[in-house]
Amino acid sequence: MAALPALSLGLAGPAIAQQAGQADLALVLAADCSGSVREEHYVLxxxxxxxxxxxxxxVDAILSGLHGAVAVCYFQWSGPSLHNLLLPWTLLxxxxxxxxxxxxxxKVPRSIFGGGTAPGEAIDFGSALLEADRLPFRATRRVIDVSGDGRNNRGQPPALARDRAVARGITINGLPILHMEPDxxxxxxxxxxxxxxxxxMPARDYASFAEAIRRKLILEIAARPQTGGPQTSGPQTSLHG
Known part of the structure; x- marks a missing residue:
């Protein structure tokens, strides 16, 4: 990742991060890089x-919480064993x-160019990043933010991974991109x-991704909407732009 000089500002290792303290939210950004995501879509x-x-x-949402800080990391995913953590944990x-x-x-380069679509394994990978030995901050809430444009076609049923994550107190939110599959x-x-x-927070297409992820981040950081308790299956809340 030498091509990303911004990482030198604090996106580096746990030795530095552990000194930073408490976060209102630990957020894992999980980006679909399966074969259906063409290069122009990836750029958008x-x-x-x-x-x-x-x-x-x-920015205001991140800085206005109780601790005024959010921990975030970013990885790309596609098939069952294809997960690349490209921006490690950092405290904002x-x-x-x-x-x-x-x-x-x-500036993150694309590191995966196919391999199927396995959101269940992506959820498992994100859950592992939120374990105490991988998360170098204390966080009040833990969330995995999964974006993608297709159904599972490899690996385990994603609901199984979701239920395991929820049982550990993790919330999984979704940003489905509707350009290939309207439903x-x-x-x-x-x-x-x-x-x-x-x-x-659905996006109509990749051109609408920017608005959808912006609205989604604000809701996630502000901890809205709330449903009153953990859930493991079935439809929950859908917010259409």
Whole structure:
């Protein structure tokens, strides 16, 4: 990752991060890089992430929590064994931190170019990142944010991984992209999301990704909507832009 100089601002190792303390939220960003994601779609996706983390409302949401900080990391996924953590855990506790992380997201190279679609294994990978020995911060809430444009076609049923994560106190939210499968939002509601306050924020297409991820981040950081307790299956909350 030498091509991403922004990482030198604090996206590095646990030895530094462990000194940073408490976060309101530990957020795993899980980005689909399966074969259905064409290169132009990937560029729009990364631009959307970068734009979201530079938006004043996202910055304000991050800095206005009880601890004024959010821990975040980013990985790409496709098939059952294809997961690449490209931006490790970092604590965003200032405007400069947030903007630096957004800039780094915008420059992340694509590392996976196919291999099927296995959101269940992506959930498992994200859950492992939220374990105490991998998460170098104390976090009040733990969330996995899964984006994707297709159904599971490899590996385990994703609902099994979702239920395991929810049983450990993790929430999974979804950002289904509807450009290939117009009903993929219903699939995400039934099979992907779960946990306290879980919701989906559909994007009509990759051109709409930036607005969807911005709105989604604000809701996740602000811990809205709330459903009153952990859930493990069935439709929960759908928020359409």
């Amino acid at each position: 996706q990364q631009r959307g992430y970068a734009d979201a983390f530079s938006h004043p409302k996202v 506790k200032s405007r400069a931190d947030v903007l630096a992380f957004g800039a780094a997201l915008g 993929i939002d219903s699939y995400y509601e039934q099979n992907i999301i779960g946990g306290t306050g879980a919701f989906i």
